[in-house]
Amino acid sequence: MTGGLRTAWVVGVGLHPYQKPGATPYTELGVTAIRAALADAGLTWDQVQTAYTGTATTAMGLSRLMYRHLGATGIPMAQVENASASGSTAFRQAYLDVAAGIHDVAIAVGVDKPLNLSLPARAAGIEDLLGRRMLPVTHFALLASRYMYESGATPEQIAQVAVKNSYHASLNPNAQRREARTLAQVMTPPRISGILTRSQCCPLGEGAAAAIIVSDRAMDELGLSRDRAVRILSSALRSETVYGTENFDYALTAATTTEALGRAGVTPEQVDLVELHDAFTVEELLYVEAMGLCKPGQAADALSGGEFGIGGRVAVNSSGGLLSMGHPIGPTGVGQIVELTTQLRGEAGPRQHPDPRIGLAHMVGIGAVCAVHVLARA
Missing domain, CATH: 3.40.47.10 (Thiolase/Chalcone synthase)
Incomplete structure (x- = not known):
């Protein structure tokens, strides 16, 4: 991206395997992915300076309950909802934070359980010829x-x-x-x-993913290897x-x-x-x-x-x-x-x-x- 933005790198990634909806708490899904990303990057949670969480179908305010399992470090956190692009938008916001020089280490997390699937038309009072058909x-x-x-x-x-x-x-x-x-x-x-057919339609499920983004300065100051940076x-x-x-x-x-x-x-x-x-x-x-x-x-x-x-x-x-x-x-x-x-x-x-x-x-x-x-x- 142009416009005087700094170079930014993905240095750590992690997943909780995607699965059918079940009894696993969303906090477990998310923390599993985050810990995997931290370990992949060689970082600790207290080195992360800001967090964006992409989520669309679970609950209001879920970030706090998830991140406190890693430590209450006082970092800014925000939830991002943009339908299927929620996680993509969280990643973009984390990237822009680093590229703009606001923070040097950011994490983008996506986590969801299909508890609240709804579309905005009804709340907006919009009626059309198709209805819900x-x-x-x-x-x-x-x-x-x-x-x-x-x-x-x-x-x-x-x-x-x-x-x-x-x-x-x-x-x-x-x-x-x-x-x-x-x-x-x-x-x-x-x-x-x-x-x-059924196999030509994606399954809904639950899971989590995390990506850690850092600046060049953070790479140098934290002694991170560039060999696996993307x-x-x-x-x-x-x-x-x-x-x-x-x-x-x-x-x-x-x-x-x-x-x-x-x-x-x-x-x-x-x-x-x-x-x-x-x-x-x-x-x-x-x-x-x-x-x-x-x-x-x-x-x-x-x-x-x-x-x-x-x-x-x-x-x-x-x-x-x-x-x-x-x-x-x-x-x-x-x-x-x-x-x-x-x-x-x-x-x-x-x-x-x-x-x-x-x-x-x-x-x-x-x-x-x-x-x-x-x-x-x-």
Whole structure:
């Protein structure tokens, strides 16, 4: 990011494995991820100067109860809610704190349990012709139909997104869905809406993720190693505008990615890794085209040709994506940073993409906001 901001680095990452909703307290989920990130960075909690918590479905004021298990150090803390982009926005705020010179060590945490899932329309007193009958899955089922009509893609090609991402997740010990699925399994009914079967829709769950961001000064003063540090090249956050008949999910992603890549001084051709919002299979195809990773209408063929798998031209959702890694809402965007950092360090084990240098993280929140971050190997 330009504008006189300081260089900022990710030096520690941690996760609590994503899982089905259960009895684990959110404090345990979050503290597990935070302690893992601290250990990864070689830092202690009293060295962290500010904390942002991305959360959307759990409770008001949850940060205090979670962080006090680590020590009451008096640091500023804030909760960030931005729908599915909550964790992405928390990461951006932590990054901006460091890049702007306000603090030298910041942590972004995402944590959630699906206790309070609600949309704002009812509280706003908004009524429309659809009421509650137009679910997100139907929105994306309609987009899948449109994509097939415009590109010539088949239902089987769209389902291949879930096949690929389930294989990636089978190599990821932190994923919620760890079973590699065949095309026949992915296509098995029931269909939830349109062509989208259950395996083509992401699972909701719970979990936590954490990332520690530091300045150059902190790297030197705290004696941190640069060998495993990952540089944050840029961060972009945009909201929707008026798009006419254009698919707003696509248009918003295109605009935000263009801004993030431009600030980073990176072209789409230079990107090696992408973690993107694939809550439904068709999203991955739409978004890789919007990002400029392939030409419009060609994503399905590129996927079939192996271009988006681990070892392909660009590894898309090496974690398993929302479809198989899981989508616990608050943690998801920070979890993407964990995956990119792990890959850029060369520490992803059996799912390691060969020699990655540039990674991109992308999340949308109820279609109204989009966050994109660009990271680079030191």
